[in-house]
Amino acid sequence: MNSALAVYAGCVVVLFLKMFALSCYQGFYRLRHKAFTNIEDAAVFKRAARDQELAPVIRASRAWANDLENIPAFFALGGLAVALTVPVMLTVWLSVVFTLARVLHTVAYLSGVQPWRTLCYGVGIVCLAGLCAAITWVTITG
Template identity: 40%
Template sequence: MLRNSVFSCFVFYGVLLVLKMYVIAVITGQMRLRKKAFANPEDALRHGGLQYHREDPYVERCRRAHINDMENILPFLFLGAIYSMTGPSLWVARLHFLVFFICRVLHSVAYLLALQAPTRSVAYTVAQIPCVSMAVQILMAVKSYA
């Protein structure tokens, strides 16, 4: 399967996106420690007491960035894998994967740094374009089998 150059390209960007998700998870955990804002009472007790079983706006911002990644990267991984099997041009496929990747990185940076609107919204919207394109191409490729 990795001999398929489009699939190999997809795997490259897919793995980068998963690593980015791990980075956001680590940032969230570090922010919890720094702000002493723990979601679970047992964690709060371990780090100073139940008064730290609380929410913090910065921790919540990190959490929302991570949740948004899961809501968007997981569908991309499904679409990209199937799309890779439809025989697209390597150049076009790479453009789809690269645009999505860059926009998701920009979205995370905008979320974590609270960049001025509409930076995050634009990054989100532009990242949806390759996903919709892949979905349409997948549907066109399989329409004769349905």
């Protein structure tokens, strides 16, 4: 296995685990406070369903939605970069920096800190643009 594929695969796993942890974070707050918006979930704990989610759950949900706007694009672009043999170091660096930026973005989002959240988001977008440019270059130049 080439090193770009190994690093890309590692980044995919880290991003999956990050998103899974975000789901667990939401579940933790719901269970800790026994606060559910779905009637059937609340009924299990003999509670009334809430009209609105808890604030930490809402924040995590927004971070999750932001992940869904960015991470699938990385999965596709990173896979293409590996398949089209974009230079290994470029693929590795863009993949690692993207992954780190997304992890830090989630931490910043849950913590409510600016401008770090926006900075991490921007770094991730630059990495995606870099992958796009590298894929395009390799495709054009053969």
